[in-house]
Amino acid sequence: MHSKKVYLAASLLKEKNVIAIPTETVYGLAAGIFYPEAIEKIFMLKKRPQDNPLIAHISNFDQVHEIARDIPGEFWTLAKKFFPGPLTLVVKKHPNVPLIATGGQDSIAIRMPNHPIALEIIENFNMPIVAPSANLSGRPSPTSEAHVKEDFGDKIPLIVDGGQCSIGIESTVVSLVGENPQILRPGTITAREIESALQTSLQTTLSHEVLSPGMKYQHYAPKTPLMIFENLEEIRQYVERNKDERFWVLTIESLGVSNEKLLSEKTLYSLFRESEKTVDKILIYLCPKMRKKKGLLNRLLKASSV
Ligand code: TXA
Ligand code: MG
Secondary structure, three states, X not given: OOHHHHHHHHHHHHOOOOEEEOOOOOOEEEEEOOOHHHHHHHHHHHOOOOOOOOEEEOOOHHHHHHHEEOOOHHHHHHHHXXXXXXXXXXXXXXXXXXXXXXXXXXXXXXXXXXXXXXXXHHXXXXXXXXXXXXXXXXXXXXXXXXXXXXXXXXHOOXXXXXXXXXXXXXXXEEEOOOOOOEEEEOOOOOHHHHHHHHOOOOEOOOHHHOOOOOOOEEOOOOOOOEEEEOOHHHHHHHHHHOOOOOEEEEEOOOOOOOOEEEOOHHHHXXXXXXXXXXXXXXXXXXXXXXXXXXXXXXXXXXXHOO
């Protein structure tokens, strides 16, 4: 179905190029996992610190043995249940995988993306790829071809268009190399789902639970300053008092105030990018329901803290 596009992508990867590909979470900047020179280009393009490891993307279960060793039972339990899908599992790395791929670590993060084009490209290339999100370091992750163009335009030979990403935030990352399984990055697959699949409790460490009441303010991703409100009356009053300012109110349920935009995992990053061209400020209403959306909450707090 996508054969021409897939063939072109796979041949560029074989020639050790870096290309952008769609996944169900966000777009990725891809290179062959056994091509250290190509992986180095990814770090240069993204301006990413060399010690920040990349995620290996596979299209079939056999490839796990090419890139990992001493694979624990939990890996297969979770992989059978959630692959392909927005879950990344960290296990011990195979010695054949170049250290540049894992930021010098002896572990490797693995996921199987749930996007037909991504799967076909990896299958056709016949090698796992590494693929960080296809944004410049510090920018919001890309959820459309246009977003990748903004950050890399003519710097890469191909951006494969796979439409808007259906999930919109990055995968849940779970480490299986410690004493107990542990969530390193929350996403749309929840701790509860992981625990019920494994029939065990996860190690808990995440600090994003601790949120001081009131507002947070900052410029990071996006460039638009962000204010977080936990109190409904406070945000209503702010909107009322500052009618002349150009702002958006991002909320997961309507407040009936002006300039509000419905927020979800799927719309978060495009709203962030669009806001930079449209408004001077983003107000976020962090309602009690949003506390359950750990992935979304994590991204909002990251974007609003220094
Ligand atoms: O949804 C996703 O995971 C997207 C799409 C493109 O697949 N990729 C993505 O990659 O978000 P990136 O590079 O933007 O984020 C990878 C995250 C980082 O937080 C990194 O530190 C962590 O995964 N990670 C990768 N390998 C690791 C390892 N061996 N141990 C611990 N953390 C690791
Ligand atoms: Mg990223």
